[in-house]
Amino acid sequence: MASLDARKESEQRKWSDPFVLDLAGTIGEIESDDYGANRKFSIGYSIRPAKGQYSRTKVITLTPRFMLINAMSSAIEVCHSSSKMMTPAVINMANTSGSVANSRTTSPVNPVVQLDAGAYADFHWTLRFAKTRTIRCRFAEFGWSWSGAVPLVESGEYAVRMRHESTRESKLVRVTLKLDSSCVCVYFREERTTAPPYRVENYSLETLRTHQHRVRRSEILLPHHSLDYAWDEPTEEHLLVVDMLPSAAGDNSRPMRIGSFDLDKIQRYPDALGGTLGIEISTDGPTRVLRFTDTRLRGKKLRQSILKLLMTWQR
Known part of the structure; x- marks a missing residue:
């Protein structure tokens, strides 16, 4: 019975495409699907020569392809979504059990990464929106609606607007994407009120x-x-x-x-x-x-x- 369960579990996971290890200095991305978890894992890799007496050895480094970094003083939520629709469920990254963090859960199909002020977490795609590599964000406090869709690419900068559904308050957030070796760091910062776009x-x-x-x-x-x-x-x-x-x-x-x-x-x-x-x-x-x-x-x-x-x- 255990072997059947293991085989079923392995069938729900798909190997990534192969990549060549011979070219030092190469930086790239590979993806692997997990149908059981409804996730498409995105992994960055870099190939570099070792130093000193190990110079003939190549060092392969694997990292999360995307790392979310909340540089604001407020907690935020981030979800993978298409440009038109989303049905996210909240997952608190501070909770190692991965349980649902609050009552705003609407569906387990598209989990949300919840980041406290100053926190960071790796980010992976959901299979449902696999063809659309965009994210949305909102403040974690009740009443805030999702921002517009931001594409995750190797570099770029976007100002997004978040609105409160009841008070009609709106705030601007700066989303900055920077490539650090094989990892794309996604920074969320409060937009300066003295210099809006x-x-x-x-x-x-x-x-x-x-x-x-x-x-x-x-x-x-x-x-x-x-x-x-x-x-x-x-x-x-x-x-x-x-x-x-x-x-x-x-x-x-x-x-x-x-x-x-x-x-x-x-x-x-x-x-x-x-x-x-x-x-x-x-x-x-x-x-x-x-x-x-x-x-x-x-x-x-x-x-x-x-x-x-x-x-x-x-x-």
Whole structure:
């Protein structure tokens, strides 16, 4: 009976593809499926010559291909997901038994890695989303929704946005990927509030609604308010759609589309809404700023400046 169990267990595990050991200096990745655990294990390997009297020997080092590092002061959760759907279940990496950590479990199909502040853990894929190498993250406190999908590659940097479902609070998190030998280190850091990737400023008298192209999540921007912004879905098209909402109470007319904007392209747009709404994209240090202004106020300020200059000359 024991031999049958062992054979069944071995049949549920698949060997990785072979790799050549002759080439020193090689760095690569191999994968092995475990159908019983619904996991695709991703292993990094490096081949280097030994030192000294063992120089003719090659040293093969195996590491987790991906290592998650929480450099924030808050606990977070990370899951493997497709760009469209996910049904994660929480697994606390601090719990060596691998038991479910809290009541937010929805399915054992896609386990979640839970990282306390300053913690780290290796990361492997689920077979369900094996073709899509993306992750999502959220704060571990109740009420936070999942961020957009971030691709796991050898290097890169992404700013992701996490929202609280009840309070509508949102926070920006910087995800940085760095290759260290055969291991890709994935750092999660709090984004500096003084230098967000983007900012939308509404200096007009209109109420605006913004959302990423083909993404349902939207933000309402009141007159003379600003919004620190990052793409809700980093892997989707980087276009920000802006609509003007009806200003009168009880007005059931449809929102008016102002335009779709590439926030990385610095330019001034033609005035909109009959010439009353000025639109420009500029820079503020590392931040790209999409600014809406009331051209009537612009003209008023210009007249005030001219009048002040004339009064100075008369003196």
